[in-house]
Amino acid sequence: MTAPQPLIAGNWKMNGLSASVAEAKAVAAGLGQTPARVAICPPSILIHRLADALKGTPVLVGGQDHHWDDAGAFTGDISAEMLADAGAKLAILGHSERRAGYRETDEVVAQKVSAALRAGLEPIVCVGETLEQRQAGDTLAVVTGQTRGSLPADLRGKAFAVAYEPVWAIGTGLTPTLEQIEEVHKAIRATLVEQFAEEGRKVPILYGGSVKPGNAAEILHAAEVGGALVGGASLKAEDFLGIIRAL
Numbered sequence: 001m002t003a004p005q006p007l008i009a010g011n012w013k014m015n016g017l018s019a020s021v022a023e024a025k026a027v028a029a030g031l032g033q034t035p036a037r038v039a040i041c042p043p044s045i046l047i048h049r050l051a052d053a054l055k056g057t058p059v060l061v062g063g064q065d066h067h068w069d070d071a072g073a074f075t076g077d078i079s080a081e082m083l084a085d086a087g088a089k090l091a092i093l094g095h096s097e098r099r100a101g102y103r104e105t106d107e108v109v110a111q112k113v114s115a116a117l118r119a120g121l122e123p124i125v126c127v128g129e130t131l132e133q134r135q136a137g138d139t140l141a142v143v144t145g146q147t148r149g150s151l152p153a154d155l156r157g158k159a160f161a162v163a164y165e166p167v168w169a170i171g172t173g174l175t176p177t178l179e180q181i182e183e184v185h186k187a188i189r190a191t192l193v194e195q196f197a198e199e200g201r202k203v204p205i206l207y208g209g210s211v212k213p214g215n216a217a218e219i220l221h222a223a224e225v226g227g228a229l230v231g232g233a234s235l236k237a238e239d240f241l242g243i244i245r246a247l
Contacts (some may be wrong), residue, residue: 009206068111155196
């Protein structure tokens with residue numbers, strides 16, 4: 001079976017002002033030929049501007065989170081439909097910063113995934129263990145449990161990605177060994193096949209956690225790594241392009 005097309009997505013988190021649109025345009029201008037799909041997920045206030053600036057280029061725009069309802073009295077929240085209306089094509093859901101800081105459970109993430117599908121967005125669903133869970137030997141149980149619990153059945157036949165982000169590696173400069181990355185990605189693949197049969201082999205499994213130009217090549221060529229979810233290094237076009245070119 002043909003391997004899934006790689007996806008490299010930049011997660012700007014709570015970074016970026018109007019001037020940052022120039023960095024996104026520089027990514028598109030410097031992209032050239034790549035086997036990967038490329039996406040940038042800025043703060044929601046920049047989605048419309050990036051979608052306009054990147055129109056006609058291969059670079060996709062995504063959101064970083066959304067509510068599970070399509071509308072309502074949820075002050076400060078935005079819906080998947082709002083993201084799509086602004087020009088988003090994808091949505092990051094279940095990031096560890098949402099799970100920890102906002103107490104999002106697997107059930108909540110699964111609701112949001114269904115909402116993304118309702119709005120025509122492609123979900124990027126994040127899973128990953130804390131340092132304490134890894135030290136306790138619970139990594140595979142935690143990650144496969146999150147995978148099962150966060151992926152609703154209505155994903156069958158739809159495009160989506162899973163991103164493995166060890167919590168202890170996000171923004172710390174630390175990265176797991178290639179053997180550790182491959183072990184977890186293989187366990188996620190087995191879980192996807194268990195849930196979605198042969199369709200589960202087509203889902204790209206991204207790695208995220210201190211990915212940068214200097215380590216991207218070895219990570220992106222590891223077994224069952226189908227791309228990357230990039231944090232800080234996606235804020236500068238030069239660094240982000242360096243990761244994309246490492247494929």
